[in-house]
Amino acid sequence: MANQTETQVELRPVSMEQHHKVSCFLAREYRLLDEEKFDEWLALMHEDVHYWMPGIENRRRENLLEHGFYASDHMAYFDDKLRDLQRRVARFQQPSAWAENPGTRNVHQVSNIEVYYGETDGEYLVHSVFQSVRSRGMDEEYVIYGRRTDVLVEEGGSFKLKKRLILIPNATLSCKNINTFL
């Protein structure tokens, strides 16, 4: 049993052109994070966004949780609504965020993108794999890999992120924090 991602019963892939549009959206979203354009990044969030990164629990196959290695009512790195994301951004933007000065240098990468039609018109179900590399100070380096399942909504020619599920393979995070978004 692997980490379960959210999948629909019948997956209907979108056209190449639509796939390209979604890929560009995801790439741009990550560039905004790398460039610390947090307000522009927040503007990509749907007003009802659920941004969720559950804790991963190392359980035996006969003792699995609601979703295998994670459960919706257990501890989570992120279990956020828009208000919570805004608060996180507000901390990054304080001049007194001492640990962000000198700043963290980020490279976010996204690949393995699959795009399907979502449950309702204008919604898309997107699977992807990400890599986040952060460096701080002179020599700190942290790499986080994971898999994501997004629900995007098409609005006025662009997309809004309505749901994000972030799954890392690690039951123990190998660094002290996640001072970025994934």
Added chain:
Amino acid sequence: MSNIIKTVDVTDSLENLSEFCDIENGRISGKIFSDKAIYEQELEKIFARCWLFVAHESQIPKTGDYITTTMGEDEVIVVRQKDGGIKVFLNACPHRGNKVCFAESGSTRGFICNYHGWSFNTAGNLVGQHESGIYEASDFDKSKWGLKEVAQVDSWKGLVFATFDPEAPTLKEYLGPMTWYLDALFDNQEGGTEFAGGCIRSTYECNWKIAAENFVGDILHAGWTHDSAARAMLGGAVAKVSDFEESYSVNWNGHGYEFALDTVGNVAVLGESALNKYVHTIKPSVAERLGEFRSNMVASVSSCTIFPNFSFLAGQNTIRVWQPRGPNKIELFSWVLVNKSAPDDIKEKWRKGAMMTFSPTGVFEMDDGENWEYCTKTSKGKVTGAQDLYIGLGMNTLERQTDLPGNVYKGQLNEANARAYYQHWYDHLNAKSWSEIPDRNVGKAEVE
């Protein structure tokens, strides 16, 4: 019982130990955060000796429920017994030492070793082996080769502690009058507390003591370190602790609790008005149960460490153990605590709020980690590590006229708890056994 664990031989104390710690003069040495010889002594004289937090009862409610954790660097299994008791075993097979339980939690009828198939029931007894016939031919005595059982296990208000040392005082004695204060969080309502599901584990490149010390009595850092998080969550600075009319630092046997009496200062930073309201709503019943004084502590500006490495924040309800992984590294195991009797939406808000503030993604925790790592890293410098560090705030603040239990110091902006913590640390490293540890408590052991 042959399956009770063998204690480790106690080596001599370091000859130069007194160089590292001069509490009377408010000095410690940076070296205690990175010296390898000191760390080896700590594993033996603190982690193989003291009572260590291993689980909350609510994590293993039913027979066969288990969690795995560590005591120091030793891996252990904590498992609920048929009779409702709890046993703690080394998570190592007595045949060749392979780990027997690889999951972090679950429910089972026993543990089977992957290597040669030794099979243990939840009471730790060896009940079978692959190719059992050849063992019989070797006159093998199964009863002697069960999982090794930790010397003492006991629990207090849902918190399960264990010690490798059969000579350790009882848990009750170990905690002493600190339990009176712990009640403010762990026993403020009928039914007690429980953990939310899961355990978040993260890794810091820091010494375990710098984190434990932060919680034992360093509210001083909060107003400065956490300014950005407070502004993000509250829209303004954190409460100015020096403005509080009444606040305390209390310690006993190296444990320490620093607190104000502002009822909701800690919970407020979760930014959920429903939680503040909940605390105010239960306050009259807390006052009835624990008295007026402690009803002001349920979620007030406060922090606590139970020696050596169990810490919590009442209000944020983050519960944590700083697991030592070498002099320069810890694994932080953290959980979220809620009152069992709290409404579901309140529990849910606490689960999210605790993570939002104190977890690897927590807006408060992020600034702590950075500080602790660099306190540790600088101490690796040969010359830097040999320098004295100042730990002298509040030298003359002992309250001699008080009815409060424990060693009571006036004001929470005070390094009295940190001093008591390092003094107790020193006393352990200086002692070959419990009997050699001096009693430095000056306050009341009991509540009058």
